[in-house]
Amino acid sequence: MHKYHIGTWSQKEDEKGMTVSLHREISQPEYESYGKAIAKFKRLEERRTFLFLERSSNELKSIMSTYVNIENIGGSFRKINWQQAGSFLMERFVTWLAATRLYLESERDFMLRRFGPTSTQMASYKEATSVAFDAHEGYRFLYNLRDYTQHCGIPSSGVTVSRSPEDKRKVRLYLNRVELLSARFSWNKHSKSLLQTWPEKVDVIPLVDDAMTGYRAIERNTLRILIEDSAAAIEEIRRADYSAAQSGTNLAAFQIPTGEGGGNLSFHSFPSLQALSVIESAVTSDDPVSLVFSESIPRPIATPEIRQANRRAEAVLSAFINPQEPDQVAKVINEIIENDNDIGPLISGLVNTSAQLTYALSMFLGVAPISLLGGVSEDQEEVD
Secondary structure (H helix, E strand, O other): OEEEEEEEEEEEOOOOOOOEEEEEEOOOOHHHHHHHHHHHHHHHHHHHHHHHHHHHHHHHHHHHHHHHHHHHHOEEEEEEOOOHHHHHHHHHHHHHHHHHHHHHHHHHHHHHHHOOOOOOHHHHHHHHHHHHHHHOOHHHHHHHHHHHHHHOOOEEEEEEEOOOOOOOOEEEEEEEEEHHHHHOOOHHHHHHHHHOOOOEEEOOOHHHHHHHHHHHHHHHHHHHHHHHHHOOOOOOOOOHHHHHOOOOOEEEEEEEOOOOOEEEEEEEEOOOHHHHHHHHOOOOOOOHHHHHHOOOOOOOOOOHHHHHHHHHHHHHHHHHHHOOOOOHHHHHHHHHHHHHHOOOOHHHHHHHHHHHHHHHHHHHHHHOHHHHHHHHHOOOOOOO
């Protein structure tokens, strides 16, 4: 059994958990209706698949830049195994190809679920992908190359290092055109015509850049659709009575467990009044996407559980990196477990923080994140 309320939640810097204030009771249908309306704003804020696609592109280019910097430094530091480097770069490239499929499929499925196959929104999405396909040869070819990798594996490739007229080294990641054409794969007519006219070594990065221009246009069209969908929910959201939210608190719809069985508190946080105003202005403008994403809209709020877990992890890592007394790490861990009466938040925070640090270090070194983990265990001595 549950009860449903409109109320607020807040959390101070060092507060464990959060403070909840209930304003008025609502029905279960109202709670569910508010949840659906809020979900429209979350879809606009949480563009995870596109961010993954963008991040995969940036990672590939950042690693290329790292190799270029190493080459330009010269001297004894310039000891790159280009065969290994080429393989690593192609792994990142194939990851980007997979991200393109994930993005297109997830957005297509969302449009079908949310609006239906015959909706104007679905028609707009199809048109945007069609325009990107027609306008960008990088999009056309790499769309087909993604299918190639699923059937034939990682394409034949290599890395060349040359000097520019300014005496700077230039690193190129390329695909082997002849081997692509001779593979047992049915290239579509668009890709085959390109392969027949391109040079023997086909530069990868310019194709990725061209394709990303197409994907960004698709994303921009999707954002416009989501802005219109969010605007349609504003009238219902405003009925939640924002006057209940004082400075420093967050308005939310709560599902509260009742009875002897207990249960977990659930809630949906409403968007800020500023966000509502920005959407209302944008939906009537000629360029709603630029207006929304040039305004200072508050970032999505991390849940109290995530913030607590991250603080626990920061305390332990700080004690490990810069201990001020003997056994400080053990003391900090024991104190956290005793205060929380649970080891879960600490483990969650350590895993999250360690993953972020490992990824950041891998980007700096230009190696795969997983290889760093293997190196840690190999360098340690066994203890009987």
